Amino acid sequence: MSKTLVVSDNEILNQLYVINLEVYLATEVALVLSTQKAQELIESGENYDLVITMNMINGLDSAVTLYEFLKTKNLTTPLVVIGNPVKEIPDIVVVQSSYHLKNLLRSCADILGITSKSMAALNVPEYYSVDTKFLMRLGEAPCQIFLQVKKSSEGTNYAMVAKKGSSTTEVLRKFLSEGIVNLYVNKLDRLLVINQISKILCDFIKSSEHLGMVEKSAALEAGFEFVASDFCQSPEATQEVMNIANSCTKVMEEISKETPGLRALLQLLNSNKNGYIYTHSILSSFIASHIVKKVSWGGEGHLEKINFVLFFHDIMLAPIYLKHPTLKYEEDLLFNDDLSVKEKELVLNHARMAAELVITYRRSPMGADLLIKQHHGMTNGIGFAIDFKDDISPLSKIVIISEAFVEEYMKGKDSDPDYQIDLKKIIPALIEKFKKSTYKKIIETLETIKL
Numbered sequence: 001m002s003k004t005l006v007v008s009d010n011e012i013l014n015q016l017y018v019i020n021l022e023v024y025l026a027t028e029v030a031l032v033l034s035t036q037k038a039q040e041l042i043e044s045g046e047n048y049d050l051v052i053t054m055n056m057i058n059g060l061d062s063a064v065t066l067y068e069f070l071k072t073k074n075l076t077t078p079l080v081v082i083g084n085p086v087k088e089i090p091d092i093v094v095v096q097s098s099y100h101l102k103n104l105l106r107s108c109a110d111i112l113g114i115t116s117k118s119m120a121a122l123n124v125p126e127y128y129s130v131d132t133k134f135l136m137r138l139g140e141a142p143c144q145i146f147l148q149v150k151k152s153s154e155g156t157n158y159a160m161v162a163k164k165g166s167s168t169t170e171v172l173r174k175f176l177s178e179g180i181v182n183l184y185v186n187k188l189d190r191l192l193v194i195n196q197i198s199k200i201l202c203d204f205i206k207s208s209e210h211l212g213m214v215e216k217s218a219a220l221e222a223g224f225e226f227v228a229s230d231f232c233q234s235p236e237a238t239q240e241v242m243n244i245a246n247s248c249t250k251v252m253e254e255i256s257k258e259t260p261g262l263r264a265l266l267q268l269l270n271s272n273k274n275g276y277i278y279t280h281s282i283l284s285s286f287i288a289s290h291i292v293k294k295v296s297w298g299g300e301g302h303l304e305k306i307n308f309v310l311f312f313h314d315i316m317l318a319p320i321y322l323k324h325p326t327l328k329y330e331e332d333l334l335f336n337d338d339l340s341v342k343e344k345e346l347v348l349n350h351a352r353m354a355a356e357l358v359i360t361y362r363r364s365p366m367g368a369d370l371l372i373k374q375h376h377g378m379t380n381g382i383g384f385a386i387d388f389k390d391d392i393s394p395l396s397k398i399v400i401i402s403e404a405f406v407e408e409y410m411k412g413k414d415s416d417p418d419y420q421i422d423l424k425k426i427i428p429a430l431i432e433k434f435k436k437s438t439y440k441k442i443i444e445t446l447e448t449i450k451l
Contacts, residue, residue, distance in 0.1 A: 002027040002112050005046075007038045007053035007062060008082075009342060010098070010353075017052070017104075024105050025114055035062045039069050048077055050111055054098070055083035058345075063089060078111045080104070097356040127158055127184040134197045134226060135183060136172045140165055142196050143189035147180070158184055197226070213258065213268055216251055221278050223248040227315065242361050245311055252307040255282065256289035261450045262421060266409075276321055276328050280406055281310045287402035287449070294445035295398075302395060305365040309399060312358050313372045316350040328414075329407060330376075331384050352381030367393070375399050388434050401442045404430055421451060 004027045008014050018029045027050070032038050035057055042048070051070070055063045063085040070077055080093045082104065093111070095104045109115075127146060135145065145168065146158035161175075161183070162168050175183065185193050223244045259265045265286055269279050288306045292298035314330070320343055321327060324336075333339055333347045346353075355373035358364045374396035377385025388400065408426045412419040423446065430443045 002049040003047065004029050004050045004052060004108070004112075005038060005041065005048040006031045007033075007035060007051070007057065007066065009033045009057050009345070010054065020101055020105060021052075021108065025108055025112060027108075027112060034058065035060060035065050038066060042069070042073065042075070050078050050080065050108060052080045052082065052104075052108070055081050055085050061086050063092070067092060080107055080111070097360055098353060126187055127156075128187055128190040128193075129182045129184055130193055130197075131226075132172055132176055132181050132183050135168065135193075136176070137200050138193075138196055139167070139169065141168050142192055143185055146184040146186075147175070148182075148184060213255065213264075216255055216258075217268060217282070220248055220251045220255070220282070223251075224278050224281075224311070227311075242363050245308070246363060248311055249304060249307045252282065252285045252311065253289070253303055256286045256303075256307075259286060262286060263451055266421070276325075277314045277318060280403070280410075281314070283406040283409075284399070284402040285310050287405050287446070288398050290449045291398050291402065291442055291445050294448065295442065297394070302398075305368055305371065306395060306399060308358075308365050308368050309371045309375065310402075312354055312368075313375045313399070314350065314354070315357070316346060316353045320346065328410065348383050349381070351376055351378070355381055367395075371396050371399060375403070388436060388439060390436055390438055394438070397439055397442055401430065401434070401439060401446075404433065405446060423447065423449070423451070 002025075004021055004025075006014075006017050006021070006029055008017060008031065014031055014033075018031055021027055021029050030041065030046070030048070032041065035053070038051070038053070051066060053062045053066050055061070063079075063081040063083075064087065067079055067089050070079065078093070079089075079091075080095060081089070082095050082098055084094060084096060085092075093107045095107055097103070127148075141162040141164055143164050144160050145162040147161045148156060149159045150157040161171055172183075227244055227248075255265070259268075262283075265283065269282060285307055288310070289303055292302050292306065317330065317333075320333065320339065324338055327333060327336060327338070330347060330350075334344055339347070351373050355369040358372060359369040370393060373379070373381035374392045376383070377388045377392065377396075377400055379391060405426060408429050409421050412422070412425070427443060427446055430446075431440055434440065434443065
């Protein structure tokens with residue numbers, strides 16, 4: 001069996017890379033979080049058939065460092081770099097997007113001499129994890145469902161808790177009440193289950209077209225949760241995730257059009273106690289919809305693109321908000337002691353990472369990745385702008401102003417539970433924050449927003 005060294009400090013991607021490399025390429029994977037640790041392993045005498053590294057780790061040029069290190073040691077170990085290196089490096093393979101797993105696996109397979117035929121014959125893990133609450137949507141088991149009952153050095157045991165065709169509502173409700181949030185299906189049934197969950201969610205979301213606002217909001221939130229929980233488990237789920245995302249985008253647009261006013265939308269969201277990212281995105285969608293109608297160059301096509309962007313722009317932060325449900329404003333996360341260094345690095349890079357994710361989807365609206373990358377005013381998708389400049393897309397400015405409006409409202413609500421939305425306070429605060437005339441023209445359209 002070949003041996004691969006992966007150098008990555010991204011908590012979300014680490015498990016994804018290790019699982020896929022081991023499953024599809026049958027290579028033994030060692031994972032380290034720093035360039036220094038990778039060098040120490042190699043110097044200790046560990047021999048690897050392949051080294052994979054992120055282009056930057058902890059702000060340092062990992063690609064160049066490892067390339068020069070291998071060269072100094074007279075090692076010809078192939079080097080695969082994820083993301084564009086800071087400078088040109090000879091004799092390496094570059095996979096531009098962190099989430100384009102098919103490209104990564106294809107490149108590594110070529111290096112390790114693994115053919116499509118041999119990949120198909122590999123022994124893959126027998127069981128695949130599925131979120132219990134999504135299995136509940138199926139009503140009956142599409143295949144055998146298992147519970148993980150023992151995990152030790154000797155292996156993991158699974159007990160069947162539902163057979164194919166059996167009703168699952170009661171048993172799954174019991175598991176959820178006991179805090180069992182994940183169950184398992186056989187590897188051969190994985191796509192069957194994911195496809196069925198995806199179809200039911202899509203149908204549910206689409207059926208909300210003729211329902212009230214409460215039902216639409218519930219459908220939209222369910223779609224968001226599914227995408228947030230499943231998108232990074234396997235590249236094979238990409239099309240299913242996109243079907244849900246595209247359906248959700250349409251519902252977001254419907255909610256923005258059908259809501260009688262901003263206060264009605266706030267009342268709906270407050271009564272349901274939705275999560276921060278979801279609430280923030282829906283409110284921003286409503287604000288952006290108003291702006292697009294008021295600017296001279298706005299159009300319906302822009303609304304579809306903006307709603308897609310608002311659905312995905314903070315998707316990378318979902319695990320952090322799930323772990324820390326009381327946290328809110330993204331910039332404040334950087335100064336919160338509850339977050340680890342790795343989580344703060346994710347916050348800094350979430351716009352770039354989300355842009356890299358959606359660019360791999362064939363059905364993304366053209367230019368959506370650019371808007372996601374720029375949604376904090378930074379052209380490279382890293383960090384948060386202090387001085388908002390004109391070197392970004394006009395549509396990005398609409399997204400930025402919409403989010404800033406929502407945050408001004410939320411901060412007022414945080415300081416005073418009885419706070420009522422007040423344009424005479426919010427608009428001057430936005431004008432003070434965004435100095436350029438192009439931003440001010442967008443802000444001025446908010447004077448006529450329907451409350």
